[in-house]
Amino acid sequence: MKWIEVSVTTSESASEILSDFMMEIGANGTEIVDAKAFRLAAEANQYLDYADDGLAESYGPDVVVKAYYPEGTEAEELLARIHRKTDELSRHMDVGPGTIRWQVRDDAEWKDNWKAYFKPFQFTDKIVIKPSWEAYSPRDGQIVIELDPGMAFGTGTHETTRMCAVLGEKYLNPGDRVLDLGCGTAILSLVAAKLGAGSVLAVDIDEAAVQTAQQNVINNGEAQRIEVRKGVLDDIPHQPFDLILINIIADVILSLTGSIRNYTHGNTRIILSGIIRSRRDEVVSAWEAEGFWLMEEEKMGEWVALAFHA
Structure with missing residues (x-):
């Protein structure tokens, strides 16, 4: 099958x-190529032989976001939308070179070759993520989740996902009703x-993400215990959850402050991630103004995650 590959050379x-935006406008998958982040993670021992040395060496010096659209997608319109988004972001943060390129690719080029690089890795204190084709014997107390990255490489290697998981692991109580928004x-x-x-209700606006999530849940x-639905917060009937996980972007998180109360009770814990550091104070102020109080925060790279109590 052939795809239109759009590459944006940008900043970490x-x-x-940009990856989230390109998914929103129709990408079937995205990949963030960042050699620096990979090497820093490896040096910090966040991974258990996550990838062969050749993977880091294959990356260039820039951060590149790649998105894959079905053949037949109108390339000029697509590039114009991405260009407008890059310009908008440049008014708030460093977006790097902002160079946008596209080409037609055949998925036979990468369908199986990338599997040689991906290995089991330590995700949180208790959780190890492994691809289906790799054997792994858990040590005492370790829990293994089998997750194949596929074209989107959505296996939790980004700081935002990892911080959300670390805080979620800390604040989850046995038997909790959990909402995973933007799953x-x-x-x-x-x-x-x-x-x-x-129980867990996993919700995402993207059809491809929902299909991937459903398959991972079955695998x-x-x-x-996990129900996967397509939709947004307002599509969910009002009901209280014990733990809410929201790993999206600051703008969406800010938009939820007025309606999230419909899904909380007096002891609900809410984990927010996907927040760039420059937006941290804005998010905290907005959520505190709604009566939530900040319990804890985590920082990794340019990102921050926040744990609130209702």
Whole structure:
């Protein structure tokens, strides 16, 4: 099958936002190529032989976001929308060179070759993520989640996802009713389920993400506890959750402050991630103004995650 590959040469701080945007406008998958972030993570020992040395060497010096659209997508219109988004972001942050390129690619070029690089890695204190083709024997107390990155590489290697999981692991209580808003591959839903959540509702606006999430839930034997739905917060009937995980972007997180109360009770914990550091104070002020109080925060790279109590 052939795809239109769009590549944006950008900065580390803008890469996740651009990746999310390109998914919103129809990409079937995205990839963030960042050699510096990869090497720093490896040096910090966040990974268990996550990838062969050749993977880091294959990356160039720039951060590049790649998105894949079905053949037949109108390339000029697509590039114009991405260019407008890059210009908008440049008014708030460093977006790097902002160079946008596209080409037609055949998925036979990468369909299986990338599998040689991806290995099991330590995600949180208790959780190890592994691809299906790799054997891994867990040590005492370790929990293994099987997650294949596929074209989107949505396996939790980005700081925003990892921080959300670390805080979620800390504040999850056995039997909790969990809402995972913007679930992506359902990695955070699977973490919650494996750590003892009573039930998890995983929601994402993107159809491709929902399909991937459903398959990952089935592959990990958690279909009885995790329900995956396509939609947004307002599509969910009002009901209280014990733990809410939101790993999106600051603008969306800010837009939820007025309606999130419909899904909380007096002891609800809410984990927010996907927030660039420059937006941290804005998010905290908005959520505190709604009566939530900040319990804890995590910082990695250019990103911050916040744990609030209702």
